[in-house]
Amino acid sequence: MSNFILLRRFFVTNLFIVLLLNLLVKPFWIFGIDRSVQNAVGSQEYGFYFALFNFTLILNILLDLGITNYNNRNIAQHNQLLNKHLSNVLSLKIVLFIFYSIIVFALAFIVRYNERQLYLIIFLVINQFFLSLILYLRSNLSALHLFKTDSFVSVLDRLIMIILCSLMLWTSLFSKPFTIEKFVYAQTVSYVIAAAIVFWIVLKKAGKIYLHIDWQFFIVFLKQSYPYALLILLMAFYNRIDGVMLERMLDNGQEQAGIYAQSFRILDAASMIAFLFSGLLLPMFSKMLKEKKDVYPLVQLSYKLIILPVLVFLVIAITYAPQIMNLLYHHNDNYSIFVFRVLIIGLFATSTTYIYGTLLTANGNLKELNKMAFITMLINIGLNLLLIPHFQALGSAFSSITAQLFAAFFQIYLSIKIFHFQINKKFLFQLALLLFIAIIAAIIVSHFIPNWLVGAVIIGIICAIIILLSRAIDIKMFLSVIRSKTTKSEE
Numbered sequence: 001m002s003n004f005i006l007l008r009r010f011f012v013t014n015l016f017i018v019l020l021l022n023l024l025v026k027p028f029w030i031f032g033i034d035r036s037v038q039n040a041v042g043s044q045e046y047g048f049y050f051a052l053f054n055f056t057l058i059l060n061i062l063l064d065l066g067i068t069n070y071n072n073r074n075i076a077q078h079n080q081l082l083n084k085h086l087s088n089v090l091s092l093k094i095v096l097f098i099f100y101s102i103i104v105f106a107l108a109f110i111v112r113y114n115e116r117q118l119y120l121i122i123f124l125v126i127n128q129f130f131l132s133l134i135l136y137l138r139s140n141l142s143a144l145h146l147f148k149t150d151s152f153v154s155v156l157d158r159l160i161m162i163i164l165c166s167l168m169l170w171t172s173l174f175s176k177p178f179t180i181e182k183f184v185y186a187q188t189v190s191y192v193i194a195a196a197i198v199f200w201i202v203l204k205k206a207g208k209i210y211l212h213i214d215w216q217f218f219i220v221f222l223k224q225s226y227p228y229a230l231l232i233l234l235m236a237f238y239n240r241i242d243g244v245m246l247e248r249m250l251d252n253g254q255e256q257a258g259i260y261a262q263s264f265r266i267l268d269a270a271s272m273i274a275f276l277f278s279g280l281l282l283p284m285f286s287k288m289l290k291e292k293k294d295v296y297p298l299v300q301l302s303y304k305l306i307i308l309p310v311l312v313f314l315v316i317a318i319t320y321a322p323q324i325m326n327l328l329y330h331h332n333d334n335y336s337i338f339v340f341r342v343l344i345i346g347l348f349a350t351s352t353t354y355i356y357g358t359l360l361t362a363n364g365n366l367k368e369l370n371k372m373a374f375i376t377m378l379i380n381i382g383l384n385l386l387l388i389p390h391f392q393a394l395g396s397a398f399s400s401i402t403a404q405l406f407a408a409f410f411q412i413y414l415s416i417k418i419f420h421f422q423i424n425k426k427f428l429f430q431l432a433l434l435l436f437i438a439i440i441a442a443i444i445v446s447h448f449i450p451n452w453l454v455g456a457v458i459i460g461i462i463c464a465i466i467i468l469l470s471r472a473i474d475i476k477m478f479l480s481v482i483r484s485k486t487t488k489s490e491e
Contacts, residue, residue: 025155025162030269033165038262039330040169040178047258049180051247052117054240056124059107061236062100063093063132066228067221068139069282073362075143076283077290082140086202087209088217089136095213097129111248123184130191131157137198140205143283149201150279157194161186227366234373238380238403242396245384250392260393262329263340270313270347274306274354281355285362295359296421303355304427304473308434310351312463315438316456317344323452335394342397349404356411360418368414376407430472438463 038046067089075082104125108118134157141150164186168174174182203209246260247253281302288295317324321341325332360369380403387395415421441462449455467473 025158029158029162030265033162033169034265035328036169037165037178037180037183038258038265041180041183043258043262043329044255045180045258046261047243047247047254047256048117049120049183050261050264051243051254051257052113052120052124054243055108056104056121056128058233058236058240058244059100059104060128060132061229061233062103063096063129064136064229064232065096065222066225066230066232067092068132068136069228069232069361070221070225071136072139072143072282073286075140076145076286082144082206085221086140086206087211088214088221090209091211091213092218092221093129093133093136095218100129101125120181120184123188127184127187127191130188130195133195134191134198137195137202140202141198142279144205145283146205147280153194153198153201154276154279156197157190160190160193164189227370228361230370231361231366231373234370234377238373238377238407239400241377241381242384242400245381245388246393246396249388252392256393259332259336259339260343260396262325262332262336263343263397266317266324266328266340267343267347267350270310270317270344271350271354274310274351277302277306278354278358281358282362285359289363296419299355299359299415299421300424300427303352306351306355307348307431308467308472310347311431311435312438312460314344314347315435315442315463316459319442319446319459320452320456339393339397342394343400346401346404349401349408352408353404353411356408356415359415360411363418365414365418369411372407372410372414376403376410379403379406427472430467430470433470434463434466434472437466 041049071085071089075085104121105118108121113121134153138150138153141147141153165183168182168186169178243257243260243264246257250256281298284298285295288298318341321337321344325337325340329336357369380399383399383402384396387399389395391398416423438459441459445455445458445462446452449458
């Protein structure tokens with residue numbers, strides 16, 4: 001059996017596990033809990049939280065400085081460094097937490113956040129620290145190719161939040177009414193518990209550790225990781241700055257941020273699958289590139305598996321946008337539906353960047369990626385400054401997708417240039433064919449089928465048939481990958 005068949009099976013089987021767990025937990029979190037929170041507190045109050053959350057999230061790279069991505073790549077190539085790096089990095093994380101807190105509150109005072117906003121920021125800062133810690137600890141699991149364990153860990157914090165928020169929203173165990181502060185408190189408790197459990201798992205693999213401040217190690221490690229930090233910071237700016245700018249630039253900023261948050265949360269949920277792909281692909285790409293193996297087949301396989309369903313989802317989401325928004329939110333109108341239709345197009349771009357951006361990161365092309373991210377940030381901020389005063393949340397949506405599409409096509413171009421990939425004209429034709437038939441099917445089905453859920457299923461089935469008939473995904477190859485046998489050592 002070829003090495004690539006083994007690799008494909010390893011990728012597909014672990015992908016199935018991580019997708020199954022996340023599709024069981026995270027959609028319920030986003031569409032059950034997070035949606036219920038938005039409806040319970042109202043769009044203005046949620047917009048208040050959303051802007052503050054994005055404010056702390058943009059700066060959370062100061063908690064990591066690229067450590068997580070560098071660690072994933074480095075430990076994947078040198079497993080024996082786990083114990084040494086774990087001891088030192090945990091100490092470094094504490095130092096970075098102090099630095100991050102100082103910077104966040106300094107900027108919060110500069111932009112004149114009020115007393116309530118500053119109070120909430122305290123807990124959001126704590127939440128960001130524990131979230132960053134969880135992600136770092138998980139990077140060790142994925143680097144060791146412990147994907148099944150990492151899959152369970154990836155849903156742990158959300159699972160705890162679901163339990164706590166369900167009790168607060170739908171039982172009488174906690175005092176009413178439900179407030180955005182209680183939502184943040186639940187996050188804090190969940191992150192702390194999840195971090196403790198993941199730490200225990202990683203510690204079992206690493207052995208005894210000794211926390212101490214080693215400034216020489218910090219300097220050497222950060223010199224290696226800072227390009228990752230810069231990339232993540234720039235990406236955070238062009239992905240998360242919209243909510244902050246809406247809240248600060250407009251008199252009705254909290255309301256507009258809330259409207260934007262409704263659509264953004266759906267986009268965020270839909271991007272989850274591509275994000276999970278990237279978590280599996282980074283250590284795999286890193287190891288393959290170190291061993292000078294051909295990554296093109298894995299790139300093609302992963303991109304086909306993600307982008308074909310994305311195109312189908314986009315057509316269905318745009319077609320049935322009013323029904324989706326009315327189902328999810330109590331506070332929406334034609335304007336918020338229009339915002340959703342524009343913003344959701346960004347799913348194509350984000351899915352693309354999660355594949356090609358991960359490949360370029362694994363290859364160490366941080367300089368090129370940082371240039372791309374900087375230009376993308378300028379595009380998004382510039383368009384936001386221009387469009388928000390005139391079009392409010394809709395202006396942010398147009399700014400966002402413009403920036404995201406630029407980033408996606410730049411990464412594809414860069415990958416072709418560096419790895420000498422051949423443009424797959426057959427696959428481009430299959431994509432165009434699928435998109436055309438999906439649009440025609442959506443127009444016809446939505447006109448004749450009154451039930452939108454039934455219509456969405458019919459459109460999905462039609463598109464699935466087209467994918468199989470056009471052999472965009474070779475089902476025989478896919479089944480052979482699933483059925484192929486590997487030994488424990490090979491896995």
